Amino acid sequence: MSTTEHDHSTTTRLSLNLDGTDRTADVDPRSLLVEALRDDFGVTAPKIGCATGDCGACTSRVDGQITKTCLRLAVSAEGSQIVTTQGLAEDGELDVVQQAFWDEQAFQCGFCLSGMIFAASELLAENPDPSEQDIRWAISGNLCRCTGYEAIVAAVRTAAARQREIPQRG
């Protein structure tokens, strides 16, 4: 990491792996990680909602951990591997959770989508057949102002059912 002067403001060079690609950008050392992802790296899937860790809109996976990226400074992610919901699709195909959210129309504005999808993915990795209560508990750290949550719960159920049909490797 190095610090340089640009247009009278001080920036810090930040290198990380973002959605499978090594990337470098000059960021304001005061930037939150979500701000740097959006403004400096141009990845807009994580949204800025509350910026206090309450809504989940900024969620991404950082070094394997589901992370509210408004709660970290960007510079703390030097060398990290970050996956946003933009990086979940493979060869242009949505992953099973994303596809279920699409099919169940489980979003409107999409602000909550990153948090909901990562929460659902984490739940299904641990529990392939969750109850409605399990699902509501798993997504409870994320706020949706649009859907009333019913379609989101349906989407997670659909994703779970489809995932159980996928033959397991090994």
Ligand code: FES
């Ligand atoms: S913007 Fe990060 S939790 Fe709301």
Ligand code: FES
């Ligand atoms: S779809 Fe708008 S906040 Fe959830």
